[in-house]
Amino acid sequence: MxxxxxxxxxxxxxxxxxxxxxxxxxxxxxxxxxxxxxxxxxxxxxxxxxxxxxxxxxxxxxxxxxxxxxxxxxxxxxxxxxxxxxxxxxxxxxxxxxxxxxxxxxxxxxxxxxxxxxxxxxxxxxxxxxxxxxxxxxxxxxxxxxxxxxxxxxxxxxxxxxxxxxxxxxxxxxxxxxxxxxxxxxxxxxxxxxxxxPGEAPTDDLTPQARASDEANAELAPVGSHEIPALEQPTSPEDPSAADAARRPTVDTVAVDEPTAATLAPIGPRPAIVTRRGWGADESIRGSFLYTKTVKVAFVHHTAASNNYSCSQAPAIIRGIYRYHVKSNGWRDVGYNFFVDKCGKIYEGRAGGVAKPVMGAHTYGFNADSTGIAVLGSYNTTNPSTAAVNAVSRLIAWKLGLHGGNPKGTAVLTSGGGKYAKGTKVRFNTVSGHRDGYGTGCPGDRLYAKLGTIRNNAARLQGR
Known part of the structure; x- marks a missing residue:
């Protein structure tokens, strides 16, 4: 190690x-x-x-x-x-x-x-x-x-x-x-x-920073919500009326004033997502929102922490990681875009809106045009739970679908430096492990071995 x-x-x-x-x-x-x-x-x-x-x-x-x-x-x-x-x-x-x-x-x-x-x-x-x-x-x-x-x-x-x-x-x-x-x-x-x-989750946060984080998800849930509700969406573009407001045209589509049904890629059903307010983020310590252009690749991580936690402790763990990333590492916000606990609950990570292309700090060299999903725990020698694998699948089916991504496809990202020289064009599976983009063992051998299952599950949820 x-x-x-x-x-x-x-x-x-x-x-x-x-x-x-x-x-x-x-x-x-x-x-x-x-x-x-x-x-x-x-x-x-x-x-x-x-x-x-x-x-x-x-x-x-x-x-x-x-x-x-x-x-x-x-x-x-x-x-x-x-x-x-x-x-x-x-x-x-x-x-x-x-x-x-x-x-x-x-x-x-x-x-x-x-x-x-x-x-x-x-x-x-x-x-x-x-x-x-x-x-x-x-x-x-x-x-x-x-x-x-x-x-x-x-x-x-x-x-x-x-x-x-x-x-x-x-x-x-x-x-x-x-x-x-x-x-x-x-x-x-x-x-x-x-x-x-990590402290206790505040009962309420009425600061401008907290409201800004809430408003970034206003198209999906009322301001002040602790959870964005699950939404059963069509899995084909034939009936776009029930789709999220953040749907995106496919990457190959020529830009038009209004995307039509024919230009919309399949999107999986939106899973329930605990908001930053829901897990008790101290919004006063983070920096401003930061966006990239789109989301072509989802990088799967583990947090390399203990698996001996109860799912009721997950919000406190996320608050601890958030504070460590900001106060100790010096980042503007928590590095991951999403967290998933071993019981299959999904949490919003970096602020800026779960449906938007928020730039994270999760895969050195490839944070642009990607999203980072971290499963709480260490999966070097421990198998991830079925609930966690299914939750990651649901999240990816929805998140990649919003941006025209096929979970069983590939996409090209340009390296910003690190494992690959700056400017190198690298083709990734649209569902990749952290180790694919950087020299690390993350997300652990046991979780990495589940990426094929996640790709298949997510594609099925998109109706592919």
Whole structure:
């Protein structure tokens, strides 16, 4: 696995509670009392959420506990076990979004209530971000980051970094301190742990930003709705009267004043979609809407987080990912256009209107003319639920249909950089996995293997 890691030990961070904890038997403590800051009182309620940062520090003496399958003699950079204010999602962030290092970043967390520590978990590399030439990328706020990890209600954390030697030998050094440790192992600057409390969903949000997000879907549901209702639509262009207002002519059709039935591609029935208001988005933290020209390709993702969540927790998970993408990664909004949970519920992602061609930050180099759909969970070794696969199929049948797309077809996108050189014309299946557009394992082998089923289901829903 590839993880991105970085360090700048003296970097300032937001205040966070940090009390040393006794570790479970057999786990070595690796911090002196001098490295521990005073606790910050927990305030309740914390609405609409919060992000707290802790810089990774040299461990003195170095942690003598090697990770499984690691040839290293120990870990010299990380965070000793400590108590923190309650959080539910975490990730590691650094300064330069273009910088990456082969290595491993591992975390352990302590559950609220039981006090039980989790096993060590690897943080996956975050391969999603805005395209290089986009206004979002040029804003100067972007940072490098791992994928966020949902851990549930937690109040303790420990981190260890397992860097590789510059020569690629995999051997690790021990004993360096501060920036020297980072320099010796080639780690980027600014390595820190971000702890995210997603907060509670607000009962109401009457701000102009919230109203703007509502109005972007006004053709589909009344302003202030928590869900866009399902709509049974015709699956052929013979009766366009019941179609959504956002129907699009097919790509090959010459533009006319009003699209006729003959120019409209088949569209699948519109599924029910929970709006941003429905999952409790804090609209005050996002940037303005950003659109692309059309939607030719749907890229399927997984969030690389735990599968051990209840579907009632899905809104909180999305709020956590949203806050992490904006506050930690420096993006204008959450990266994905849609989320799907394991119970098959669909959620609006990036703001701007679910029927519109909103530009996301989901597939580096190919965010233009595409949409990103993220299934909550990790599907490297776990099969996605039938409910999730069916929901993705319904969403794609409708979303691609609005823009003239055939789920069993192909389309050409122009690379903005990344896996393919900038300007390269690349032909994709209209339903592709994240790995097809970028060097990543996303959406996991088990979900990727379901893309054929999703294509067939979506085409059938379109009446093809």
């Amino acid at each position: 590839r993880a991105f890691i970085a360090s700048s030990i003296g970097v300032a961070c937001a205040a966070a509670a940090a009390l040393p904890l006794s570790l479970p038997t057999g786990v070595a403590s690796s911090a002196s009392a001098a490295t521990v800051s005073a606790p910050v009182p927990v305030t309740s309620p914390r609405l609409p959420g919060s992000t707290r940062s802790l810089p990774l520090v040299p461990l003195t003496p170095p942690d003598a506990t090697p990770a499984p399958d690691s040839p290293g003699e120990g870990v010299s950079l990380g965070l000793p076990a400590r108590e923190v204010e309650p959080f539910s999602l975490l990730g590691v962030v650094w300064n330069d979004p273009e910088e990456e290092v082969h290595g491993r970043i591992q975390v352990r967390t302590r559950a609220v209530g039981t006090g039980a520590w989790s096993p060590w978990q690897d943080l996956e590399a975050h391969a999603d971000r805005p395209d290089p030439d986009s206004a979002e990328h040029k804003g100067g706020r972007l940072r490098g980051a791992t994928a966020p990890l949902w851990v549930g209600d937690s109040d303790g954390v420990q981190v260890r970094v397992l860097p590789e030697e510059p020569d690629g030998s995999g051997e690790q050094t021990g004993g360096e301190t501060g920036t020297e440790a980072a320099t010796e192992t080639g780690l980027p600057d600014g390595l820190r742990l971000d702890l995210v409390d």
